[in-house]
Amino acid sequence: MQNIGIAITGSGSALPTTSLHNQELTHLVETSDEWITTRTGIQQRRIASSQDSLCKLATAASQQAIAAAGITAADIDLILLATSTPDDLFGTACKVQGELGAIKAVAFDLTAACSGFVFGLVTAAQYIRTGVYQNVLLIGADILSRWVDWQDRRTCVLFGDGAGAVVLQANQSDRLLGFTLKSDGTQNHYLNLSYNGAAQQLTPEISVTQGTYQPITMNGKEVYRFAVQKVPEVIDKTLFAANLTVDQIDWLVLHQANQRILNAVAERLNIPAHKVISNVANYGNTSAASIPIALDEAVQQGKIKPNDIIAASGFGAGLTWGAAIFQWGR
Structure with a gap:
């Protein structure tokens, strides 16, 4: 069997329009622009509004990447969405597929937090190298502002929202x-967005936990x-x-x-x-x-x-x- 290589042929990105500057954070928590900039290098971040969604940002970034690669959404075989903050806990990749009109693409979410894009890149490459798929759309997207405690100055100064995407295609020479x-x-306990539930008694013998997630x-x-x-x-x-x-x-x-x-x-x-x-x-x-x-x-x-x-x-x-x-x- 002939070896199939991969090439990354297009990229795109999308960000919310609202910027939150360090100075504005000083009204929320005890901090300063100088403290944040010196320790992190961050001066501002983009924050998703209530009108924004992960799907909307991911779709916009994807449309740019597909256009840059010179193909259409109908050419995409596989969509991988690397995210820890889906709009729907069951996954958002399928909704992106629908929005794009990528009619023949299979789509699923992949979660590896801040490593997600690199893990997704390697995953996408395996599908192409084995000859299963020719055109893969890889998206990295997160809206971490949904899960930040805005009273916790150790974390609220760090995170922003956005989406980026690339198209990977089968290629004669392997560019990966x-x-x-x-x-x-x-070392899992050093960085978490953990489930936070309370017990609910269904019958005298059976209890379940119901809840949401605690902030980062x-x-x-x-x-x-x-x-x-x-x-x-x-x-x-x-x-x-x-x-x-x-x-x-x-x-x-x-x-x-x-x-x-x-x-x-x-x-x-x-x-x-x-x-x-x-x-x-x-x-x-x-x-x-x-x-x-x-x-x-x-x-x-x-x-x-x-x-x-x-x-x-x-x-x-x-x-x-x-x-x-x-x-x-x-």
Whole structure:
């Protein structure tokens, strides 16, 4: 059987119109613009309004990516939606499929928190490499503002909302040069959006829990330590598997969690600052959406060009982390 490669042929992104600046957060919690900027690099973030939905943002980003790839929604075989915040707990990918008119596509949600886009990229690649599907739409989208405690200054300053998407297509040469995925459930307690239920007695013998989810809780110090140690390791490992050196990387596109993490990872890998894509100042941490939004923005700005080698890495709840190295375009 002939080996089938993959190419990432189009990108798109969508963000809510409402911006929440650091100064406005000082009216909600005891903090300051200087404190937030110094520790995170974040100056503002986009917040979904009551009129916005995950489906709406994901669909808009997808339409751009499909157009950029030069295909139509009817050509899509598979839709993967990486999200932790679906509009519907049963999944939102099928609704996106309906909105797009992607009549022949199978669609499902994939959850790996802030690593979701990288995990989704690798998942999509397997379907193409095995010859099952030719055109895959991968979306990373999250509306974390729904699940933030706006009185918790450790978390409410960090998160924003948005969606990013790419189209992956079967290709003669394989543009996904290497990947590594990792999980460590023993550190799960450092970052959570946990179920919070109360017991309800159905009969004298049977009780069930009914409820919702508690807001995001995070041990920032431990997550920072984890990211700064594990992300350079996983990128190094992926470079080795791809038979590449750090010098051959044109762009480093990390999950946009915190500017200090971006700087520390680049420093450990000896990647110069001008190769690091960063938009965390404008959008904050958009979870699974952060890598594809940053990627699309850099493509639109003309920074990322065809054949450029990109090292992408996501890390977050689970705890999960991973890296993928790919060449842009066909």
